[in-house]
Amino acid sequence: MGKFKYTDENEQEFQRVAKKYPKIDAMMLPALWLVQEQEGWVSPDAMIYVADRLGKTPIEVYEFATFYTMFNLKPIGTYHIELCKTLSCMIMGAPELKKFIKDTLGIEPGQTTADGKFTLSEVECQGACGGAPMIALNNQYHENLTVDKLKSIIEECK
Ligand code: FES
Incomplete structure (x- = not known):
């Protein structure tokens, strides 16, 4: 055991x-x-x-x-960013959010920052398409995101 x-x-x-x-x-x-x-x-x-x-x-x-993709099979960071990659979010700017995360935190989907603080995952539609693009941060939704809004959300976590 x-x-x-x-x-x-x-x-x-x-x-x-x-x-x-x-x-x-x-x-x-x-x-x-x-x-x-x-x-x-x-x-x-x-x-x-x-x-x-x-x-x-x-x-x-x-x-x-x-x-079941909702299970994490690797340890995740203190802050788990789940970025929706489905159609509405994709059209409304998810790729820019993903690029911003890569440029600032240096992580791609499936990766965790070296300090163990942030993990990025890409997920399918979270049922919040009206608020696209969106992320869930530790299961809490943030909708109608722009790069600027995401920036302040990440800043608050630091
Ligand atoms: S497409 Fe992103 S929440 Fe539905």
């Missing part, structure tokens, strides 16, 4: 959710979600833990986790 373990609070949540599922092996999604809430990402160690808890093999958990 590795080092990962749910916190007491998450263990309680795991038990609570488990009651709602007829079979424990249907719990992959909530079980991994709890891991990500706890650690910010899903480590190989945590996958082994989840496999053990659900009576699955680690490779089954791995395949599941890689299929």
Whole structure:
């Protein structure tokens, strides 16, 4: 058994959710979600833990986790910028935002700054197309962005 373990609070949540599922092996999604809430990402160690808890093999958990793009499979920065790359956002300026992030923070999608502060991910439509272009910053939406607005958002994080 590795080092990962749910916190007491998450263990309680795991038990609570488990009651709602007829079979424990249907719990992959909530079980991994709890891991990500706890650690910010899903480590190989945590996958082994989840496999053990659900009576699955680690490779089954791995395949599941890689299929769903919302799971981070690498540690992420303190600030996770999720830039929408779908049509409305793309037309309204997402490429300029992406370029600005690259020019100022030096990261491309999938990368984290060397100081561990910022991670950039590109994501599909977040359902906020009316406010395109948009990012989610640690799950909080920022819409109708311009390079200037994004600049002040990033400045505030520094
Ligand atoms: S296209 Fe970006 S939120 Fe829908």
